[in-house]
Amino acid sequence: MSTKKAFSLLEILIVLAILGLIASIASPIIKNTRDKANYEVAVLSLAEVAKAMEKHYLEKGKYPVFSDWNQLSNAESPLREYTSDVPEQDPWGRPYVIADSTENSYVLEGLSAPKREKDYPDFSYSDGLKFKQKGKKN
Numbered sequence: 001m002s003t004k005k006a007f008s009l010l011e012i013l014i015v016l017a018i019l020g021l022i023a024s025i026a027s028p029i030i031k032n033t034r035d036k037a038n039y040e041v042a043v044l045s046l047a048e049v050a051k052a053m054e055k056h057y058l059e060k061g062k063y064p065v066f067s068d069w070n071q072l073s074n075a076e077s078p079l080r081e082y083t084s085d086v087p088e089q090d091p092w093g094r095p096y097v098i099a100d101s102t103e104n105s106y107v108l109e110g111l112s113a114p115k116r117e118k119d120y121p122d123f124s125y126s127d128g129l130k131f132k133q134k135g136k137k138n
Contacts, residue, residue, distance in 0.1 A: 063101070097111075
């Protein structure tokens, strides 16, 4: 007489319930880590552009003037001389913002992580590589 060993339906359901519980706990942690990483990439990308603006100022005695981000990030941008890493968008696919651009000053802005404004707020770089986060004193 042969006996077959197999898992009962109840055992399978218990394992599935445990896996579901683990997934529900891990999912928010993974999303938070991804938001934090994307925010840091956005801040560092904008910092690279601000450094290129400063290098241009040191060499030419004035900042390059841009009317919008597309003009700043295109292949003919004078910043390409100082960095090849001029992003067209932030990690969430949104454009960065040029709030001010004159020969004497600039303000470059990045947006907060979507639906995470308190943890990862709007930020900016301005002339002199000054970094600011909205709602925080720097």
